Amino acid sequence: MKPARRGGSPMSFMSRSFGQLGSTVLDDDRLAALAPSIFAGDKHESRSERYSYIPTAEILAGMRAEGFEPTSAKQGHSRVPGKADFTKHMIRFRHRSNMDAKKEIGAVYPEVVIVNSHDGTSAYKVMAGLFRLVCLNGLLVSDRELSSVTVHHKGNVREQVIEGSYRVLQESRHAVEVAEHWSGLTLTQDMQNTLAESARVIRFGDESGEVSTPITADDLLRPRRRDDVGNDLWRTANRIQENVIRGGQSTWGRDANNRRRRVTTREVKGIDADVKINRALWMLNERMAGLLSA
Structure with missing residues (x-):
């Protein structure tokens, strides 16, 4: 039609x-x-x-x-x-x-x-x-x-x-x-790592929370542009969210036969997954903001 x-x-x-x-x-x-x-x-x-x-x-x-x-x-x-x-x-x-x-x-x-x-x-x-x-x-x-x-x-x-x-x-x-x-809440490096590790589980974890991907928290924290460099919660959250949703991170991993292979993360295209992951990340950031504000 x-x-x-x-x-x-x-x-x-x-x-x-x-x-x-x-x-x-x-x-x-x-x-x-x-x-x-x-x-x-x-x-x-x-x-x-x-x-x-x-x-x-x-x-x-x-x-x-x-x-x-x-x-x-x-x-x-x-x-x-x-x-x-x-x-x-x-x-x-x-x-x-x-x-x-x-x-x-x-x-x-x-x-x-x-x-x-x-x-x-x-x-x-x-x-x-x-x-x-x-x-x-x-x-x-x-x-x-x-x-x-x-x-x-x-x-x-x-x-x-x-x-x-x-x-x-x-x-x-x-x-x-x-x-x-x-944007006015400053995170330590440990706090940034905590957010990224949690996001890694949200995106790549199985039902028991186990993560097998070689993609690291550092990969999810890596900025894609100069404007995203910073230690505040807002820019950190945006770096993680974009890397999680848009994918494109590449690193070396191992296949089932323990042979080296290149691993590249995929963009999240499914509507249900998009909604679920985005909301989980927002809630994660809210909790971090609550801890910092307290």
């Missing part, structure tokens, strides 16, 4: 205002290219009549009408033939009231993150998020009060999602203040 084009000056204005900053507001054509399941024309055939089909495209239109603009999107994969067009997808929104916030490198913007599917694998989930300009990071705020809203496929879903988005946006704006607070 090809999405209808949206006209109007607000969209073109937003594209101009953020295109040069690496954060472009997305029109329907771009969204369809990134996550076609957003525009599924109906629920998947596996769903019963009791399943209320509320298209994400309808929620998208409602969010735009309320001033929320989509800035990124992705969808999951399915091995079931014919199900890929209905699978889980994620859209990140920024409210127009935050579009004109500070635009220098390192700026942090509050976002609302929506996850949904048309195949029954997900209810609507509305979560608080942050976007960091310098490296296009997308952080998710930990599951605290008001930071997450779940809306099941029944009743007046559109209004519930939009209402939840406003509630969650307030949490996202508060998280910007938290980020500023974290």
Whole structure:
């Protein structure tokens, strides 16, 4: 199903205002290219009549009408033939009231993150998020009060999602203040190592918490750019988060036959893993901030 084009000056204005900053507001054509399941024309055939089909495209239109603009999107994969067009997808929104916030490198913007599917694998989930300009990071705020809203496929879903988005946006704006607070908290090297070792378990640990990867805590602490060099909690957290989520660290390890082999970490692309890891990392940093503030 090809999405209808949206006209109007607000969209073109937003594209101009953020295109040069690496954060472009997305029109329907771009969204369809990134996550076609957003525009599924109906629920998947596996769903019963009791399943209320509320298209994400309808929620998208409602969010735009309320001033929320989509800035990124992705969808999951399915091995079931014919199900890929209905699978889980994620859209990140920024409210127009935050579009004109500070635009220098390192700026942090509050976002609302929506996850949904048309195949029954997900209810609507509305979560608080942050976007960091310098490296296009997308952080998710930990599951605290008001930071997450779940809306099941029944009743007046559109209004519930939009209402939840406003509630969650307030949490996202508060998280910007938290980020500023974290930038003033200095970590010792041992503290940085503790965060990185914990993140290593979150990303690579098995069910018992055992980690077999040769990727070290130092690898996760390594900055990718000069602006990320520093001992404060915010920059340390961002180095770890980007290295964990985006991957790309390479080192030498051993295979099952004890032969040397090159190991390179992969980017976290799955929506569930993205959400789970990001929130766990945020909670980890919150606890470190609590210890330092105490």
